[in-house]
Amino acid sequence: DTGVSQDPRHKITKRGQNVTFRCDPISEHNRLYWYRQTLGQGPEFLTYFQNEAQLEKSRLLSDRFSAERPKGSFSTLEIQRTEQGDSAMYLCASSLAGQPSSYEQYFGPGTRLTVT
């Protein structure tokens, strides 16, 4: 059973560029979550999907951020016109809704974004 995977692991980009991150959840998991974490803080919720449906999006998420999960498997998170304040670790997690332990979310290794 492979865990959650994320690609790339590191991304350096210039301000104003667009970036896209990919997350592959644990294979049987139907829920997928995106969080962002800055130094010294806990992860902050961005959005989540059940299968292909996006069920909640944080109001902190600007219009520059968009996420998709087109076939209910992998997900992408795109940031348009990046700003230096977008520099953070972007974390993906997955869970399996409907089972006794299904509230548990398991995180991938993260994508560290640096905007110069």
Next chain:
Amino acid sequence: QKEVEQNSGPLSVPEGAIASLNCTYSDRGSQSFFWYRQYSGKSPELIMSIYSNGDKEDGRFTAQLNKASQYVSLLIRDSQPSDSATYLCAVGKGYGKLTFGQGTILTVHP
């Protein structure tokens, strides 16, 4: 008031001692409670989950939940230097988002 609050520490304990980490939350409707361990530069790793009042033990770890007091704690017995990490308390409702505290830095010194 923050939704989930933890002492940021650092908490320093000698090897072999009990480390006690605390967390309070503000939403009385919260249903699920988790402790994650995060090593520097790595992603959070789930170590304990608890859903009902009382204690839950798993090896050297014990999670305690008191919903009336809106309080969650994690005890680590026989602390080891490898337990040195940031411990994140997370609170959830149903299958939705988790809300995290800022984390407590734990240092176990030989």
